[in-house]
Amino acid sequence: MREWIDALRRAGELVEVRAEVEPHLEITEIADRVMKAPGGGPAVLFTNVRGSRLPVLINQFGSWRRIAMALGVDRLEDLAERIETLIELQPPQGLVEKVRALGKLRELASFSARTVKEAPCQEVWLTEPDLDLLPILTCWPDDGGPFITLPLVFSHDPRTGARNCGMYRIQKLDRRTAMMHWQIHKDGASHLRDSQGRVEVAVAIGSDPVVTYAASAPLPPGIDEMMLAGFIRGKSVDMVRCRTVDVEVPATAEIVLEGYVDAHDLRPEGPFGDHTGFYTPIDDYPTFHVTGMSMRRDAIYATTIVGKPPMEDFYLGKATERIFLPLVRMSVPDLVDMNMPLEGVFHNCIVVSVRKRYPGHAKKLMNAIWGLGLLSLSRCVIVVDDDVDVQNLSDVAFRAFSNVDVGRDMLVTEGPVDALDHAAPYFAYGSKVGFDATRKWPGEGVVRPWPGEIAMSDDIRDLVDRRWQEYGLG
Numbered sequence: 001m002r003e004w005i006d007a008l009r010r011a012g013e014l015v016e017v018r019a020e021v022e023p024h025l026e027i028t029e030i031a032d033r034v035m036k037a038p039g040g041g042p043a044v045l046f047t048n049v050r051g052s053r054l055p056v057l058i059n060q061f062g063s064w065r066r067i068a069m070a071l072g073v074d075r076l077e078d079l080a081e082r083i084e085t086l087i088e089l090q091p092p093q094g095l096v097e098k099v100r101a102l103g104k105l106r107e108l109a110s111f112s113a114r115t116v117k118e119a120p121c122q123e124v125w126l127t128e129p130d131l132d133l134l135p136i137l138t139c140w141p142d143d144g145g146p147f148i149t150l151p152l153v154f155s156h157d158p159r160t161g162a163r164n165c166g167m168y169r170i171q172k173l174d175r176r177t178a179m180m181h182w183q184i185h186k187d188g189a190s191h192l193r194d195s196q197g198r199v200e201v202a203v204a205i206g207s208d209p210v211v212t213y214a215a216s217a218p219l220p221p222g223i224d225e226m227m228l229a230g231f232i233r234g235k236s237v238d239m240v241r242c243r244t245v246d247v248e249v250p251a252t253a254e255i256v257l258e259g260y261v262d263a264h265d266l267r268p269e270g271p272f273g274d275h276t277g278f279y280t281p282i283d284d285y286p287t288f289h290v291t292g293m294s295m296r297r298d299a300i301y302a303t304t305i306v307g308k309p310p311m312e313d314f315y316l317g318k319a320t321e322r323i324f325l326p327l328v329r330m331s332v333p334d335l336v337d338m339n340m341p342l343e344g345v346f347h348n349c350i351v352v353s354v355r356k357r358y359p360g361h362a363k364k365l366m367n368a369i370w371g372l373g374l375l376s377l378s379r380c381v382i383v384v385d386d387d388v389d390v391q392n393l394s395d396v397a398f399r400a401f402s403n404v405d406v407g408r409d410m411l412v413t414e415g416p417v418d419a420l421d422h423a424a425p426y427f428a429y430g431s432k433v434g435f436d437a438t439r440k441w442p443g444e445g446v447v448r449p450w451p452g453e454i455a456m457s458d459d460i461r462d463l464v465d466r467r468w469q470e471y472g473l474g
C-alpha cells in the first residue's frame with residue numbers, strides 16, 4: 001500500500017491533510033464532499049487524526065483513473081479482455097493451440113498465493129490486542145459506534161478448508177471485541193453456519209490495492225480471491241501465517257487482527273449508515289473476539305465511507321461489473337453488456353443487453369440473472385436490445401418507457417433479495433421485477449407490427465456534415 005500511496009502522490013492523485021481531524025463524523029463529512037466532487041475527488045491521507053498515531057487513507061479507489069491505476073490497467077475493459085482470453089472455451093485444435101492452452105493453465109496456477117515465513121505485517125506484535133489504537137471512524141450521526149469499513153476478512157470453509165476473503169464491515173465494541181457483519185448470502189457467513197459454532201478469522205487492513213479490491217469481488221465459494229489478486233497483479237500474493245489462528249494474511253498488510261467469530265455470541269449490530277443511502281437498522285450479528293494483533297512499523301489505516309451514492313465503493317463495484325462480465329457471459333452467452341447504475345446501489349437495478357434470437361429471450365435473461373451468484377439478488381432487471389448502450393441511461397430509459405407494455409413485458413417474481421433491501425416485506429426475501437424493453441417479436445404475446453426507429457439516411461447526414469459551415473450554425 002505504501003508503493004501505491006507513492007504512486008498516487010506522483011500522479012497528483014493524493015492530497016495530504018495535516019490539520020487535526022476527528023474520526024468521529026468529521027472525516028466522513030470531509031470525505032463525502034471529496035467523493036461527491038466532479039470526477040470523484042482525490043485520495044486523501046489524514047496524517048493527524050485525533051486519538052490515534054496512525055494516519056488514515058481514504059478514497060484510494062474513488063475515481064475512474066484511480067480504480068484503473070489500482071488494478072494496473074489504463075481502462076477496466078483491458079482487464080476484462082485479459083480474462084476473456086483466459087477463459088476462451090474453444091477446445092484447442094492443433095498442437096500449437098494445445099501447448100498455448102497448457103501455457104495459459106500454467107500461467108493461472110502460477111498466480112496462486114505463496115506462503116512466506118517473515119512479513120512486514122508482523123513487524124510490531126502487540127502483547128495485548130487493542131482496537132483503541134486504531135483511528136476507526138464513526139461515520140454517520142446515528143451509527144451504533146465506530147466501524148472498520150475496508151477490512152479484508154479471511155476465513156476457511158470448515159468442510160473443505162478452502163480459503164475465502166470477503167470485505168465485511170466490523171463494528172468495534174471494546175478493545176478486543178467487535179462484530180462481524182457478514183450478510184446471510186456471503187461466504188464468511190456460510191463458514192460460520194457450517195462450523196461447530198466458531199470460525200477462526202484474520203482481518204487485514206490496508207494492503208496492495210489489488211488485494212483490497214479482490215476482497216470485494218463476488219467469486220464463487222471455493223475460488224480463492226488471492227488467486228484473482230495474483231492474476232490481476234501478474235504476480236502471486238505473499239501470505240504469512242497468523243500467530244494465534246491457523247489463517248494466513250497478506251504479508252504486506254498494514255494491520256492484522258486475529259481471532260474467532262462466535263455463532264453463539266450474537267449481539268445487536270448497527271445501526272449503520274449504509275451504501276444504500278439509508279441506515280441499516282440494528283440486527284443480531286456474531287461477535288468477533290480479537291486474540292492477536294500486529295502491525296507494520298508506522299502503520300497506515302485504510303478506510304472508506306459509504307452512504308448516498310456516489311461514494312468510493314461505486315468504483316470498486318464498477319470494477320467488478322467489468323471484470324465479471326466475461327465470467328457472466330460464460331453462463332449467459334447471449335448477454336452482451338451489463339450496467340449496474342449508480343442510483344441502483346448495485347442490488348436494486350441492473351440493465352443488460354441481449355442479442356435476441358427467439359421469442360422470450362429477454363425473459364430468459366431475467367431468469368438467468370435471478371439464478372446467478374449475487375446477481376440473483378437484483379431487484380429490477382431491465383433488458384434492452386444489443387444495439388442499445390447499457391451505459392447510456394438516457395437511451396435505456398427511452399427504450400424502457402417506450403417499448404414496455406407492462407401487461408405483456410413485465411415479469412414479477414419472488415426470491416432472495418439483498419440483506420440491505422429495506423423495501424422488501426421480509427428480511428432478505430421479497431419480489432423482483434423484470435422489464436423487457438427490447439423490440440417485440442411475433443410470438444411474444446399480442447404484438448402489433450413494430451414501428452421502425454427514426455433515423456436520417458446516411459447520404460443526407462454526409463451532405464449536412466459537408467455543408468455544415470455554410471449554414472453558419474457554429
Ligand SMILES: Cc1cc2nc3c(=O)[nH]c(=O)nc-3n(C[C@H](O)[C@H](O)[C@H](O)COP(=O)(O)O)c2cc1C
Nearest residue numbers: 166167168169181182183186187188216217218313
Ligand atoms: C466498502 C465495502 C463494504 C462492504 N461491506 C459489507 C458488509 O459489511 N457485509 C457484507 O456482507 N458485504 C459487504 N460488502 C460486499 C462484499 O464485500 C461482497 O459482496 C463480497 O463479494 C463478499 O465476499 P464473499 O462473496 O467472499 O462473501 C462490502 C463491499 C464493499 C466494497
